[in-house]
Amino acid sequence: MFGRVAIIGIGLIGSSIARAVRARGLARHIAIADRSADHLERAEALGLGDSLHAGADAAVVGADLVVACVPVGACEEVAKLIARDLAPGAIVTDVGSVKGSVVRQMRPHLPAGIHFIPGHPVAGTEFSGPDAGFADLFDGRWCILTPPSDDVDADAIARLTAFWRALGSNVECMTPDHHDLVLAITSHVPHLIAYNIVGTADDLEAVTQSEVMKFSAGGFRDFTRIAASDPTMWRDVFLHNREAVIEVLGRFTEDLIALQRHIRWGEGDDLFELFTRTRAIRRGIIGMGQETPAADFGRRKG
Amino acid sequence: MFGRVAIIGIGLIGSSIARAVRARGLARHIAIADRSADHLERAEALGLGDSLHAGADAAVVGADLVVACVPVGACEEVAKLIARDLAPGAIVTDVGSVKGSVVRQMRPHLPAGIHFIPGHPVAGTEFSGPDAGFADLFDGRWCILTPPSDDVDADAIARLTAFWRALGSNVECMTPDHHDLVLAITSHVPHLIAYNIVGTADDLEAVTQSEVMKFSAGGFRDFTRIAASDPTMWRDVFLHNREAVIEVLGRFTEDLIALQRHIRWGEGDDLFELFTRTRAIRRGIIGMGQETPAADFGRRKG
Ligand SMILES: NC(=O)c1ccc[n+]([C@@H]2O[C@H](COP(=O)([O-])OP(=O)(O)OC[C@H]3O[C@@H](n4cnc5c(N)ncnc54)[C@H](OP(=O)(O)O)[C@@H]3O)[C@@H](O)[C@H]2O)c1
Numbered sequence A, B: 001m002f003g004r005v006a007i008i009g010i011g012l013i014g015s016s017i018a019r020a021v022r023a024r025g026l027a028r029h030i031a032i033a034d035r036s037a038d039h040l041e042r043a044e045a046l047g048l049g050d051s052l053h054a055g056a057d058a059a060v061v062g063a064d065l066v067v068a069c070v071p072v073g074a075c076e077e078v079a080k081l082i083a084r085d086l087a088p089g090a091i092v093t094d095v096g097s098v099k100g101s102v103v104r105q106m107r108p109h110l111p112a113g114i115h116f117i118p119g120h121p122v123a124g125t126e127f128s129g130p131d132a133g134f135a136d137l138f139d140g141r142w143c144i145l146t147p148p149s150d151d152v153d154a155d156a157i158a159r160l161t162a163f164w165r166a167l168g169s170n171v172e173c174m175t176p177d178h179h180d181l182v183l184a185i186t187s188h189v190p191h192l193i194a195y196n197i198v199g200t201a202d203d204l205e206a207v208t209q210s211e212v213m214k215f216s217a218g219g220f221r222d223f224t225r226i227a228a229s230d231p232t233m234w235r236d237v238f239l240h241n242r243e244a245v246i247e248v249l250g251r252f253t254e255d256l257i258a259l260q261r262h263i264r265w266g267e268g269d270d271l272f273e274l275f276t277r278t279r280a281i282r283r284g285i286i287g288m289g290q291e292t293p294a295a296d297f298g299r300r301k302g
């Protein structure tokens, strides 16, 4: 499908792509770059690529597909680094969880003749680094592509779409701004409130940390999973999707205060109505194949 | 261990107790009562008990252990119904997710000579009804007992403790009020914010329901699990643990607003500090055997 694929950043997402590209035979050569010597060493030990590079610039030489898999805040640096060495006609994409900012960071540095199509596979786990990746991470999940303008080459979009389909994903295109709003509600604000409640629990003086942990099976432990995600990645997400996150958070808080008022005034019917409505959403998600129907996520005992 | 155990309410929790008592041989006779004819029929078909009763009063006759497994708001009704038929010396307990209110609802109706020791197994799933239960639900989880005063018979507490241990649980005693505060943070407020964010997502005009569902693997779908829990049970929890829920919610909102401010002003170090601190809590929960260490809860693909 591609001659040389360059993967910049060999963490959870980069290494999952490398594994999937290898397993599905989607490239003749996989070139891997990472600024971390440790990660490059692990990538070598795991046999993730055909060539390993300390510098992203060396990795992209001769590549017809370049995938930046670094934290959102590192995208401008990567664009500057690779700009001179990109092969004419190459597709440059990324996997960052925010898209408007990635466009603003990368586009100004990329030369003419490059097809720049940012992307975001909506798939992941709470772990990071090259050991955390696996080849079927993207299977059955959605990948969003956000061509930054109407004049992006249709063939390039089709090739990148075919690539993600070959990784097992469904593909949808939308504008970077719409992406950032959709992900604010389906990912960024959920992470923020998970981080927040874990912090609140940690700070309560009247409840010990040991009590919080022992009795976490009442629901709290669900939140600790996403609140254990990589701090660098998530700091960058919030710094780079500020407007949409603050907008959705405003709605969330408004709704929460209304709910608190229902509790204060004993308005049981209003609570019941919301608690019934929310069940339908989960059924829909299960119906779309985006969630397991098994009780408790099919979770194994701790 | 017991002669006759009466289980009032044969839903998720009641039927899990019935199954575990049977599997572990903890009683000679299991008497089941439920106001729902359907649930009694299912209980019969599933072979959950030795006798089935439409009225809780008939079930408790001759029982040395009575376990109310009904929504918190139904506890007073159950106490009134069974009071006259309780055997002297019987232990009366419950499994309700709120404890102060259960004490206020039940204690005034119970005759002298009864050992009243409310309880709460901190274990469950998002499903309800007699088919949802399973015998090892309580394995490795914690059960909290809240003797409502200092003069509760120590032998009775020891017998009930041994019962929960035999069901596989760890047991801890605390006051009803402390229970209600601890569970507000480890269970009730987490459920409330899960219900709330699912509601917020459903209400956004700029993002379609289909988009919310497709891209839910970004984190949102985790919240839909607990937001699919039984509406009656959860309405009752919030109506009956109002003070503690509102207190903890106040803290949560205060912290969230501080976090929003950090995002607005680009204070990345503060975000990074919180996001690092919260990881430790999950490690503690996993270390205590209350959570699986597997990525993504070991979740199976939708
Ligand atoms: N995790 C998820 O669930 C998920 C899901 C979808 C999309 N994403 C997006 O995917 C991207 C990568 O996330 P990840 O989870 O794969 O993170 P990760 O496991 O931490 O991997 C990121 C890798 O990039 C390296 N890196 C950082 N800055 C770099 C730079 N300037 N040049 C070269 N390499 C650099 C990191 O090395 P160091 O360790 O030295 O920093 C690390 O090896 C992020 O943009 C994130 O928003 C993540």
Ligand SMILES: NC(=O)c1ccc[n+]([C@@H]2O[C@H](COP(=O)([O-])OP(=O)(O)OC[C@H]3O[C@@H](n4cnc5c(N)ncnc54)[C@H](OP(=O)(O)O)[C@@H]3O)[C@@H](O)[C@H]2O)c1
Binding pocket: B008, B009, B010, B011, B012, B013, B014, B033, B034, B035, B036, B039, B056, B069, B070, B071, B072, B074, B077, B078, B095, B096, B097, B098, B120, B121, B122, B123, B124, B125, B126, B127, B128, B129, B130, B230, B233, B237
């Ligand atoms: N679910 C959890 O994760 C969990 C965990 C720990 C503790 N708890 C507590 O356990 C209790 C039961 O919850 P559950 O999840 O087992 O609920 P469930 O599956 O809905 O079962 C409750 C059962 O009680 C019956 N019932 C309701 N009112 C009754 C009454 N007045 N007299 C006799 N039976 C009555 C219900 O019948 P109808 O269907 O006709 O109403 C149903 O069969 C609640 O207090 C809850 O707070 C739940």
